[in-house]
Amino acid sequence: MVLFLAGLGLGLAGGVAGAVLPRSARLPAAALGGATASVVAFIAAARVLVSGHVATAASGSVLPFSGVRLTLDPLGALFVATTAAVGLAASCFSVGYEAHGPKSRVTTATLPLFLTSLLLVPVAASVTTFMVAWELMALTSLVLLLTDHRRRAEARAAAQWYAAMTHLGAAAILLGLVLLAAHAGGQSFAVIAAHARAMPAAVRSVAFVLVLVGFASKAGAVPLHVWLPRAHSEAPSPASALMSGAMVNLGIYGIVRVGGVLLGGTVLWWWLVVAAIGVLSALFGAVHAAASSDLKRLLAYSTIDNMGLVLVGVGAAGALVATGHRTLADLAMVAALFHLVNHAVFKGCLFLGAGAIQHATGTRDLDRLGGLVHRVPVTAGLVGVGALSIIGLPPFNGFASEWLLLQGFLRGFGDPSAATMTVSLVGVATLALTGGLTAAAFVKALGIGLLGQPRSDGAARAREVAPSMLAGMAVLAAGCVAVGVVPGAVVPALRRAAQLGLGLTAGSPSPIRSGMSLDLAGLRGAIEPALLLGALLVGMAVVWGGARLVAQRSPYRSARRAEAWGCGRELQTARMEYTATSFAEPLQRVFADVLRPDHDVEVTHAVESRFFPQAVRYHRRVDDAIERSAYRPVIRLVSAWGALARRVPNGSTNRYLAYGFVALVVVLVVLA
């Protein structure tokens, strides 16, 4: 625990250094603080995950509600370790990123503080400590989001949305936790967990629904997701990586911690609700990601999609525990947490990559990118690793966790209970559909963004980014490959966290035999990613070698190569290429009912004749249908109410006096 506290101290020191040091030393010092804090916290968390020991620390409390109480248990340690991994990469990346971007002392100093608060949330062990850490996280991320507020109106709008949503969420969480603390007679998590079974069922359910609203909004679950695509795409890239790789996870953490650990979650419908939200989020996020042509927005929607999958897994695990299928529940929970960790790693890598691409080309609009694989090969390669992971191809980590999730859902069919069977069925369908849509989205990102010819001057002039930025991305890309090749190495740690999250006893037999391979004991299912990788490499070598051999023996090997007639390719320009918008068009057509895109075709005719169009302009915009139908009316109502309220103070002294006078007379009459 001392080690972990030292890590928090280093993070704070980084923040202070970023605020007070002179200009030249500020950035490296802050990044160093963030990076060392990540490394130290990772080691502390890894020790807990390996040994299973629980470490605690508590300060003396002078006043009621003033003491700090921290507990590093395997569940919290898993999230600390994940955050630390992304934090290390983001800190490295920020050195190069901020050195050339808008120089802001506030941003430099806030990034390590944001990281520190992210590390603090999973170890908080009392209601007050948790809420303080939670609000620190919200506040620092809001500050980071406002980095670009002078130049971009979108950043200001995103900050407003984010501030409103995160505050409503925090209020709901606070209400739920306070309700539990009041019934338990104490605010430490241990006390609440000890008294939770004796609480009335209604209290437990109300508290769970309240915290679910808050945590689901943080995890970006539909329909509380509206802040996420805005915030994640407008924040500076290191902050986006932390938000998408670490902050959204804490929403899942909160649901598991409160629903599973504190309340002992054995109520079936809670978890069915969680799974239903997850299904909605996964599909909604995947469809929007497939239709999006802004790189960071695409990544943000894909975060909603992946968090949805994790929620389905968590919901299925909870439902299986409630119906008494502990082994299967164990499997589903491990799979969900595994996917969460993997998502953090590859999405962190991709957001950093998006930052690097934006840095190199000046744009993140896929329609204006292209040809980057020749101009910035290292960046393109690292982004490629992240994209292949998220699509779920072996030997990368996305494959391992999606395989586990799929296995968990498929095994759920064997269960006679209608509820869990339905969840499993829907889970399989969701996983299949989102898998396909994700593949489409990232084929678009890779194919349009990295391959082909550059579609703008910025893309044509792209130069490789600073080594520190590449190092940050490489850390996470290496994680993608390592976890993907040897998934068995992390499974025991995931199991410790999963069992704690489900409230299962530690001694139960593991459903997953893990070594180099993943082997589902007694369930007949196994993968060996290392072997897959070997086979893949051998296969590639054979194909390549065979092709060479055939080419050498070919009678035409000395033939001169030239374009025969060109086939129209002689004059090929970037304007003949497929764009991201055109790539997404068929999918957008299929899902038009969900996406409700706005099309606009504007034709300018020649003055002489209307038969000769001079210019055709096509404009497409995909708004968030949920935002339009559910949020806009509420916002309009609140604005109207606000406009009405502004008429009350009209500047006339007499009117203000009259308000007081009328109030006085009314009070007198009432009292009389």
Add this chain to the structure above:
Amino acid sequence: MSAALYVDALDLGAGAVLVCAVTTLWRRDLRANVSLLATQGVALGAVAGVQAARTGDAGLAVVAVLVLAAKGIAIPKLLSAVVRRDPRSRETAPLVNVPASLVAAGMLVVVAFLASSRLTALLPGSTARLAPLGLATVLVGFLVLVIRRKAVSQIIGLLLVDNGIALVAFVLTAGVPLVVELGASLDVLLVVVVLRLLAARMHTRFGPVDPDQLRELHD
């Protein structure tokens, strides 16, 4: 003096205070309003003096003199200096016309009597039965504040409220401690001085003062 005479004198003084307040609503000439305020101050001082004579309290006698000096003489003098600067010293456009405001005043007096019925029931047969007059003065003063637009009128309204509070204090408790009265009087004097300076400054800068025009500062 006999007890009955004391009671009559108190009745007269307290009644005069309220009548002055209501008359302020009737008259729109600011000079007349200032002299009504002076009359009210004298009446208030007389109430305090009669209470002092009845209880034989020396402290209260000093308070009575102070009230007479401050509210009967000093404050009206300061105000009349402001009024004299302004040639058109009439409240030309009150927000509510005179007959309506007099009707409102009548209703406020009823409210005051209703509201303080419990207060008077506490001490039957004492001077507490005059408390409704003080409360009515407070309400009428507030009404002046609400419906008049000129700065001087609003100062007068504020002073009416203050006088009403003082009257309640004198009739409800057998005299206010000297220190309290001194503090309150000085506060009011200070307020008047500040407002007077402000009004004079605004007058030189913008001409005749109408706080309603401050609305333009809004937003």
